[in-house]
Amino acid sequence: MSAPARPALKAGDFKSDLKPVWCPGCGDYHVLLSFGRALAQIGVPPEEVVVISGIGCSSRIPAYMNCYGFHGVHGRSLALATGVKVARPELTVIAAGGDGDGFSIGGNHFLHACRRNIDLTYVVMDNRVYGMTKGQPSPTTEPDWDSALSPGGTGLSPFHPMVIALASGANFVARTFSGDPAGTARVIAEAVRHPGFSFVQVLSPCVTFRPDARDWKGAVHAAPVEPTDDPARAARRIMTDDGFNTGILYRGARRPYPTGGGGAAAPAAPAAPAELAAEFVL
């Protein structure tokens, strides 16, 4: 007798019983909803999903999800996600966190995760500020953003995550806005399905320490172009970007780093733990 068919998944199937402690109006609520919708669209069951984060308000997301999760240390979500994917390639692995977590302390890991091109999805909830530690400028903060902690602004050029991702070898690069949860869910679902390292920058306002970010709603606009598989074209587009274009910029065809799992990569067989251990015997 065959097993009864599992009912279609819903976004709510990916929600845990914990009530988020984010401030009312924080963009991250919508990102949480988009994660659930994306995974339900893909049809991957909660027990085959792992969401891994660092530290920050946005990095609380694994606790609010019903799937496997790991709330790690600051800036190290990609190191953990890489380890999980290599050990359990059949799982859907998503790393998530903030712009401080991913581009300051975790910046080096971001570059090399793009370069390695392991089949992971990395979602950064970019609010252009350190929310959890009460409003310090982050790598993506505008140079003239004035605040009590950076009077007159930092004067520093912001880090441009999509350009860096593209230049470092990411295989899928996109930007969305948290205020468009349906669009964000569609893009996250595509990012998860795309082989290799996928990077999604979600503009997600911190309404408490950047009340000006409420205006992003009027600033975001769908990119007036189709995604490209040509990195040079993607780079030219992004260099003239105003930071508020949304959509999929780039879908590449680089072969993902073999992790021993299925998928498009025709991977090598994984080493047995005993073989790995033997390599480390002194």
Ligand SMILES: Cc1ncc(C[n+]2csc(CCOP(=O)(O)OP(=O)(O)O)c2C)c(N)n1
């Ligand atoms: C090693 C280490 N350094 C610094 C901190 C303090 N810290 C916690 S969260 C954070 C930044 C959070 O900003 P972001 O990643 O942008 O996330 P948000 O809170 O804005 O979602 C910092 C600096 C820490 N927890 N660990």
Ligand code: SF4
């Ligand atoms: S401090 Fe900012 S990022 Fe953190 S929960 Fe509040 S609104 Fe969201």
